[in-house]
Amino acid sequence: MPPLAARLRAPAPVLPVPAARPAARLRASSVPHGVGGGGVRRGALASEKPPAVAIAEKAGEEEAGGGGAGDDGRYDAIVIGSGIGGLVAATQLAAKGARVLVLEKYLIPGGSSGYYRRDGFTFDVGSSVMFGFSDKGNLNLITQALEAVGRKMEVLPDPSTVHFHLPGDLSVLVHRKYEDFINGLISKFPHEKEGILKFYGICWQIFNSLNSLELKSLEEPLYLFGQFFQKPLECLTLAYYLPQNAGDIARKFIKDQELLSFIDAECFIVSTVNALQTPMINASMVLCDRHFGGINYPVGGVGGIATSLADGLVDKGSEIRYKANVTNVILENGKAVGVRLSNGKEFFAKTVISNATRWDTFGKLLKDKELPEEEKNFQNNYVKAPSFLSIHMGVKASVLPPGTDCHHFVLEDNWNNLEKPYGSIFLSIPTVLDPSLAPDGHHILHIFTTAGIEDWEGLSRKEYEEKKEAVANEIIRRLEKKLFPGLQDSIVLKEVSSCPPCCDSIDILKFNGIVLTATTSNFSNAKHVSFHQVGSPKTHRRFLARNDGTYGPMPRGKPKGLLAMPFNTTSIDGLYCVGDSCFPGQGVIAVAFSGIMCAHRVAADIGLEQKSPVLDAGLLGLLRWLRTLA
Ligand SMILES: NC(=O)c1ccc[n+]([C@@H]2O[C@H](COP(=O)([O-])OP(=O)(O)OC[C@H]3O[C@@H](n4cnc5c(N)ncnc54)[C@H](O)[C@@H]3O)[C@@H](O)[C@H]2O)c1
Numbered sequence: 001m002p003p004l005a006a007r008l009r010a011p012a013p014v015l016p017v018p019a020a021r022p023a024a025r026l027r028a029s030s031v032p033h034g035v036g037g038g039g040v041r042r043g044a045l046a047s048e049k050p051p052a053v054a055i056a057e058k059a060g061e062e063e064a065g066g067g068g069a070g071d072d073g074r075y076d077a078i079v080i081g082s083g084i085g086g087l088v089a090a091t092q093l094a095a096k097g098a099r100v101l102v103l104e105k106y107l108i109p110g111g112s113s114g115y116y117r118r119d120g121f122t123f124d125v126g127s128s129v130m131f132g133f134s135d136k137g138n139l140n141l142i143t144q145a146l147e148a149v150g151r152k153m154e155v156l157p158d159p160s161t162v163h164f165h166l167p168g169d170l171s172v173l174v175h176r177k178y179e180d181f182i183n184g185l186i187s188k189f190p191h192e193k194e195g196i197l198k199f200y201g202i203c204w205q206i207f208n209s210l211n212s213l214e215l216k217s218l219e220e221p222l223y224l225f226g227q228f229f230q231k232p233l234e235c236l237t238l239a240y241y242l243p244q245n246a247g248d249i250a251r252k253f254i255k256d257q258e259l260l261s262f263i264d265a266e267c268f269i270v271s272t273v274n275a276l277q278t279p280m281i282n283a284s285m286v287l288c289d290r291h292f293g294g295i296n297y298p299v300g301g302v303g304g305i306a307t308s309l310a311d312g313l314v315d316k317g318s319e320i321r322y323k324a325n326v327t328n329v330i331l332e333n334g335k336a337v338g339v340r341l342s343n344g345k346e347f348f349a350k351t352v353i354s355n356a357t358r359w360d361t362f363g364k365l366l367k368d369k370e371l372p373e374e375e376k377n378f379q380n381n382y383v384k385a386p387s388f389l390s391i392h393m394g395v396k397a398s399v400l401p402p403g404t405d406c407h408h409f410v411l412e413d414n415w416n417n418l419e420k421p422y423g424s425i426f427l428s429i430p431t432v433l434d435p436s437l438a439p440d441g442h443h444i445l446h447i448f449t450t451a452g453i454e455d456w457e458g459l460s461r462k463e464y465e466e467k468k469e470a471v472a473n474e475i476i477r478r479l480e481k482k483l484f485p486g487l488q489d490s491i492v493l494k495e496v497s498s499c500p501p502c503c504d505s506i507d508i509l510k511f512n513g514i515v516l517t518a519t520t521s522n523f524s525n526a527k528h529v530s531f532h533q534v535g536s537p538k539t540h541r542r543f544l545a546r547n548d549g550t551y552g553p554m555p556r557g558k559p560k561g562l563l564a565m566p567f568n569t570t571s572i573d574g575l576y577c578v579g580d581s582c583f584p585g586q587g588v589i590a591v592a593f594s595g596i597m598c599a600h601r602v603a604a605d606i607g608l609e610q611k612s613p614v615l616d617a618g619l620l621g622l623l624r625w626l627r628t629l630a
């Protein structure tokens with residue numbers, strides 16, 4: 001491995017703008033001064049710190065950073081994809097002494113937790129609501145993952161998690177302090193005081209049980225039995241609630257339909273389904289961690305988490321390569337032994353970990369192999385959740401009233417629209433917490449709403465562009481009506497341009513004083529870059545390499561809690577999955593847990609952790625059987 005100092009750093013991913021579009025840049029003269037900005041020191045991203053990218057082997061080939069394979073030319077593990085799930089698995093393994101190679105299709109790490117910058121704005125690609133990022137307890141998995149590779153990020157405590165704006169003018173602010181939240185909720189539903197306390201009380205019971213455990217692989221019997229021995233009550237509590245859903249438990253104590261709908265909305269924002277379909281353990285995790293550790297935003301933006309993990313991985317002697325599009329998992333006598341890239345290059349390892357979704361892993365990377373029974377079972381139980389339509393904007397700070405909260409969830413008139421495409425609106429304004437993400441006098445608005453890919457297929461370029469524009473305008477209009485009068489008026493100029501011939505979906509929307517998101521338009525060779533103000537499900541499919549742009553798996557019907565959710569091992573020897581199509585599902589902290597579990601199981605299998613083959617066979621068989629009951 002070359003000495004650290006000698007490694008080249010990739011350019012910071014401020015994506016270049018094609019020369020033909022200078023007008024789209026935000027001109028300094030159009031930026032008012034004096035509002036926002038300046039108060040917080042710039043964090044990992046804003047300080048121009050690039051991700052751990054090094055040596056570009058040859059122009060047009062993947063870029064690499066970090067160490068190398070063992071003497072036999074093999075790595076201990078190859079990780080396909082550098083989403084938070086993949087990076088946590090990789091860094092945990094590297095911290096245990098494994099030689100890991102991460103192969104990422106895109107230019108920077110992070111997947112849906114990535115970022116991009118444009119003219120002084122730093123945009124989070126996905127959610128800005130960060131669980132698991134506190135300095136206490138056992139569930140601060142993001143903090144722990146960074147610590148494992150010697151990284152720590154400065155965070156800004158969010159005084160609230162989300163402000164709900166719901167039908168019937170029901171407005172609920174989820175304060176950081178539990179008492180403030182619960183008293184506020186009780187004041188809206190005084191007749192349900194007892195039920196509210198009981199439901200959220202059970203959430204705490206589950207959360208406290210989770211928080212008392214050392215979290216490692218539930219597929220590793222020595223650890224699991226050890227935890228049962230040390231914390232029998234807590235483990236039994238978790239085992240009891242594992243097959244249950246939040247909506248059923250809420251209904252035991254609560255009768256008020258509007259309150260039950262509120263609990264649906266509480267679950268929907270983290271699971272994209274209602275409470276009856278949301279596993280109780282997952283609901284408890286998020287409904288309590290937001291008060292226990294609180295929601296904390298990393299200074300400089302969410303993208304700093306992935307870049308810090310990638311840097312830490314390289315420091316531990318492992319390697320990450322970008323623009324490395326894995327097209328096949330190589331099998332030898334039924335065992336996964338390596339991967340092949342789109343450029344034909346092959347890499348070999350003792351184990352292969354896929355951070356692509358299970359649909360992509362088994363449908364694309366192993367396309368010649370018949371779908372294993374276990375995966376059929378998964379696909380019978382889970383479908384792809386819809387994708388998102390997302391809008392990133394920079395706005396004049398004066399558009400927001402003073403004291404505006406950071407995160408909002410808007411469902412205007414009708415509870416029945418909760419789960420419908422475009423029915424509800426998610427809004428994050430991370431500059432409320434970290435003004436360094438935007439030029440002085442500006443805020444970032446990241447708006448998103450659920451949208452299915454089917455709605456966006458089969459359109460001509462013109463129809464597609466018009467549809468994106470129309471849908472975005474309508475969402476902005478709804479937000480203007482509900483929250484921010486004048487939002488639409490601040491958009492004084494809008495232009496839509498067509499894209500270079502190599503791109504299939506490129507719009508430039510130019511707003512005067514507002515603005516702009518940028519995305520590479522051809523990320524496999526990164527030749528062209530353009531503005532994308534609106535990301536459709538097709539955009540997410542393309543740039544996040546997620547089947548149909550899905551947000552993650554969601555239960556086909558009413559699940560038995562988490563019982564059917566597969567862990568990390570697969571029916572293919574040597575192949576593991578990590579990320580949101582593994583236990584416990586969607587969410588940055590959830591995929592971080594999946595990464596921790598995966599690394600533990602892989603470490604045991606390659607001899608870096610204790611293992612018992614006899615107990616392994618028993619437990620893995622039992623878990624497989626349990627999944628078939630779901
Ligand atoms: N939309 C949001 O609001 C948002 C934002 C941030 C995070 N999240 C959460 O993050 C979760 C996803 O995290 P994750 O870790 O499972 O995955 P991810 O989708 O974030 O990352 C997967 C990574 O794998 C790469 N990849 C996929 N196929 C590849 C291939 N064949 N070759 C090389 N690279 C490949 C992708 O480019 C991507 O970087 C979601 O469930 C979601 O809850 C959501």
Ligand SMILES: CC(C)=CCC/C(C)=C/C=C/C(C)=C/C=C/C(C)=C/C=C/C=C(C)/C=C/C=C(C)/C=C/C=C(\C)CCC=C(C)C
Pocket residue numbers: 127128129131162210213215218224227235236238239242269270271281282283285286407408409426427428584585586587588589590593626
């Ligand atoms: C083995 C067996 C079978 C049994 C035994 C028993 C036991 C011991 C058990 C145990 C268990 C455990 C440990 C578990 C764990 C779990 C966990 C950790 C979980 C977690 C979860 C999490 C989650 C789900 C999360 C999620 C989140 C999310 C999704 C978020 C999102 C966000 C967003 C979207 C934002 C919103 C925004 C606005 C509103 C603006």
